[in-house]
Amino acid sequence: MTTIASREGLTDAEAAVRLVREGPNELPRPPRRSAARRVLAQLTDPLVLVLLVVAAVTTAIGDHADTAVVLLVVLGNTTVGVVQEIRADRSVEALDRLGAARARVRREGTVRTVPAREVVPGDVLAVAAGDVLAADGTVLWGESLQLDEAAITGESLPVEAHRPGTEVLSGSVVTRGRGEVLVGSTGPSSAMGRIAEGLVRTRSRRTPLQHQLAALGRRLALAAVVACAVVFALGLLRGEPPVLMLVAALSLAVAAVPESLPVVVTLGLALGARRMAERHAVARSLPAVETLGAVTLLATDKTGTLTEGRLRVAETWPEQDLDELARAAVLCNDAPAVPDADAGPGTDPLEAALVDWARSRGVDVAAVRAHHPRRGAVPFDAVRRRMTTWHDGGSDGGDDAVLVVDKGAPETVLPPPGTSERADHARRWAEDAATRGLRVIVVATGRRADVPGDGDEDADVGQGLDVLGVLALRDLPREAARDALAGCHRAGIRTVVLTGDHPGTAATVAAQVGLTGPGGRPARVAVPDGAGHDGDLLDADVVARCRPERKLDLVAGWQSRGQVVAMTGDGVNDGPALRRADIGVAMGRRGTEVARQAADLVLADDDLNTVVAAVDEGRRIHTNVRRFLAYALAGGLAEVLVMLAGPVIGVALPLLPGQILWINLLTHGLPGVAFGTEPSEPGAMATGPRRPGASVLAGGLWVGVLVVGAVVAALTVAVLVLVGDPEPRSAAFVTLGLAQLGVAVGLRARRPRGTTSPGPDWLLIAVGGAALAQVAAVTVAPLMALLRTTTPTPLGFAAAGAAAVVAGLVARLLARPRVIGEERP
Ligand SMILES: Nc1ncnc2c1ncn2[C@@H]1O[C@H](COP(=O)(O)OP(=O)(O)OP(=O)(O)O)[C@@H](O)[C@H]1O
The missing domain is CATH 3.40.1110.10 (Calcium-transporting ATPase, cytoplasmic domain N)
Incomplete structure (x- = not known):
């Protein structure tokens, strides 16, 4: 039995002691992956296994230089992979903390809000409509206190709980009234804890984009295998040593597949989520960060969102x-x-x-x-x-x-x-x-x-x-709401007001904050009457006298018309609609706990403009993924084309296996990750949202990839043929690396004129570093020995530099907002 608390609640000191003794009030977390396990997971990646086979073959034939390069690549990839994974996990954990459940407890005589994990047995919980009970306990007093225990017991009817002594369960939602609850059990021994026990929390962390990319990756791998088989066969036909051709073909396969795609995306999303949090928008999951960029319709409530909420x-x-x-x-x-x-x-x-x-x-x-x-x-x-x-x-x-x-x-x-x-x-x-x-x-x-x-x-x-x-x-209209609606309008996001209020009140407030219908026509107001939803309601700009269950119908209706819906909600009954929406938005300060817990996005500042900022971040991330994709695919394609073209121009093996892997390491490593830090395009929020469900290569991106890949390959082959170096391969090797880095620069986001970007320009820094490493590969003796390169003549260097500029300029065409940002009027 828990010690009975006084009206004062626990003292801070006592609460701290109990927190240590009883443990935090949270469900057991799955243990973190150890570093060793992460490394092992990286090493068992199919592409790394291919590399290990290559290493075994090169060792067997006594080619120790290539073995060293291969192992260097494996080491580099594994390190970058593990570091990126840890960073992404940290960001997700930080988000979990920011979006964590809260509770109001009476401590030292006053009621204050604390993270739910700090609630201990003996605490007095102050509860009111919209709260989610943070622990099990007994009611001390209640006024009209009514709970919905559906999440715990499955009982769909609300239960009265105002009588002192009533036992209440964690996870129940307070649907009415208020009162105080003496906490009995917390954490794993509470009702929620018992339910969670035995259930392994397997929350898939893969986002739709990651799924799409995984599928794309499989197709690319297949294409790469075919291309490499052709390279291998051509080599054999020309009488090259089979073992050398095998190693070359396998290295090419590894280089051509952008194996870092999934992790670059995760990291991009995690970085984006962190930036969103800095702009007061706490995304509660990575898929939410991604979906935000695709939002086409924002359904907002009225009181406190469009108005001050001070009546x-x-x-x-x-x-x-x-x-x-x-x-x-x-x-x-x-x-x-x-x-x-x-x-x-x-x-x-x-x-x-x-x-x-x-x-x-x-x-x-x-x-x-x-x-x-x-x-x-x-x-x-x-x-x-x-x-x-x-x-x-x-x-x-x-x-x-x-x-x-x-x-x-x-x-x-x-x-x-x-x-x-x-x-x-x-x-x-x-x-x-x-x-x-x-x-x-x-x-x-x-x-x-x-x-x-x-x-x-x-x-x-x-x-x-x-x-x-x-x-x-x-209730005065909020100035900020007017800006937010204008921002949505510019960004091609339709806004609809859903309210339980009178149609007249709703229409007037909507007009005061500048809400109009599509194309600037006056807002259309509708009031639901019977059951089922008709087209009128779905086309309305203001839906008044709208009950919570009707909100759910509307969200589903819009979704069936292909809209990606963000919805703000705050009411005790808004949970289902918030969950149903693609992005449920709750207010961090004013919002109820139940809305916060159902939401994908919590606005720490209760400002609707923050949704617009979050959409901007979402679009930025999507565009940056497309930048990386264009860059990595064009690079891989160029490498394959150069190897295929070699025999045609009389160079059986234009690049040695170690050289291919070196380029892969330089170009995919840091520059790839740095794409995630590119700012959003100046006009990104002045055009419409992307087409829901469109391929990540939509909008002509894949054509661009073909063109850029072909241009980089052509430039490399030209250097191979035209630059009469004693060892033309080295000039071609430098050209291929620098041209890819030129593409990275070409794909950078445009910066608004006359502004300096706030942080360091990571992409330029990464590209600069990689370019230096590429030059070092043909000028620094130990690296030259390892990669079997010679130093090109000044003409060779000049040609490589010129190729990088040309490749960059061609890529710049691809980086036009119309292509890279899938700009839509
Ligand atoms: N505490 C209350 N007691 C009695 N009637 C109320 C109370 N609050 C609101 N109403 C009435 O119920 C109507 C609907 O109010 P409700 O709070 O459900 O709207 P809402 O959907 O939350 O509105 P909004 O979108 O403005 O937040 C109001 O127009 C008002 O007439």
Whole structure:
């Protein structure tokens, strides 16, 4: 049994002691891969195995120089591979930490937010609607506390949990009310922990792009094998030694396949995720980072996203004699009687605004509540769109000792039109206030003999209430939202507002933040009526009176039309739609825990512009992967073409096996990784999104690869033929290496004129280093001996330099935004 906590909660010191004793409140993580295992995994890669075979063959024939080169390449590849993998894993772990679950606990007498992993047995959890319970425990007190335990027990109906002593389970979602829970068990011994036990968490870390690239890699490998078999056969036909040809063919196969593709992509995504985090967007998975670049539609909620989320009562109907209205508004209300910093996200800003308003009118909220103790309640929810409470009615009600107060959206609280003059008047006033962008609430009261039984509440409030008045609340539009919508518009992303609010209010707020339909036409507002979704709803720009389950339908509908949907959501019931969306977006500060945990992207600053920034990052990553792909494929192609062309021009083996591998090491190593750091193109966010599902080589990229590969090969062959060096192979070797590096420079992102990029230019640094190494290979004696090169004549060097420039210029054509960025008007 856990020590009973006082109202103060644990002290920090006690919590720290318990954290050490009980261990962190988290599920056991799969152990990290050890360095040895990582190295082993690299060494058993099929391409490395081929290299090891080459090493065995060269050793057998006593060709120790080539063996040394091969082993150098294996060492280089393995080191780069392992380092990249570790870096990528670290970034993912850092993201996990940033996006980790949080909990509010009472410590040292105050409620504060801590990472859920620091919750210990004996802690007092403060919970409110939208929270996910961080641990198992028992309810200390609850107001209308209701939990959804579906994730744990499979029970689909919410359970009431307001009675003290009720046992509650970690992982349950608080759907209503608030309260405090004394923590019993945490971590592996909690309900969540027991479920997780025995389940190996096999979260596939492969993204769709990685899958596509893996498939591409297999096709390329096949093509390379065929090409190498041809090279081998041609060599034999010309009477070259079979062993030499075998080694050459195998080396070529290794060089032609861009084996580092998957890891370059992972690292690119991980780097991108880190940059996103610096821009306040925490991506909770690598696939999310990639998908962001492809988003075509952003569905946003209204309060707190398009508006400030700070509500204030601006107008009332009637204008006078408001005392009874004010008293009723604070009775049917869960906000604290005095503004309370501890209230947490469970406090509804609308209810807090009503309390403020009543207090400003001189109402003593605590006294009113004490005078009419609450006997029953149906809290507000997005489906009923109203809240009802029953209270002791005081002495003036005769037999009808119970006071019922109902407040909510006009159409749910007001009787049908024509029922009463007063109600019709209220309705007209409310409509008018809504079209001015105000959020409207009708309050009605009545007398009853008793509190209704469970399940009869709705029948009870259905009739005979007196309309006390209408409150209209203002929520100022956010300037930042206007910028964000303009940014989306420029980037070709359609924006749609989904809200539970009145169509008039929604339309006005949408207009205030500059939302228009496609092509700048005025926004179209739709209100769902029956079941099923029709085309109208999917084409609307504002969907008002939209229930959470309808959001799910809409997301699915858009997706079936091929849209890639990002959706912001915050409500207790938004979880399913957030999960269904390609990118679920939650607000880090204001958002509920359940929304955060369902989301793929958490905005640490609650600013919609951050979504636009994240899309920019996503597009940048995708473009950089395409840059690397173009570079690596063109290089591999050039190498194969040179080897095929050799026999035709009378050079049986234009490059020796060791030379091929050396070029492979230089060009694929650091420059490949450095592509991931290229900035986004200046105009990347001024064009449409890429076509969903398109191949990563779409937009003419593969044609470009063929052209650039052919040009690099032609330049190399030209040097081989035309430069009359004593050893033309060395000049060709330098040319092939430098020309590929020229391609890398040509494929760089454009920088906006007159700006200096913030960080170091890693690509230029990597290319510079590789170029020096390539020159060293023909000028530094030990390397020359190893690679069997000679130093080319000045003419040979000049030709190689010129080839690099030409290759770079040709690649520049490929780097035009229209091709590399798949620019779409
Ligand atoms: N606490 C409340 N008590 C009673 N009625 C409420 C309460 N909050 C909102 N309403 C009514 O229910 C309607 C829908 O509100 P809800 O909060 O579900 O909208 P929403 O989808 O969250 O809106 P948004 O997109 O602006 O965030 C409001 O227009 C209002 O009339």
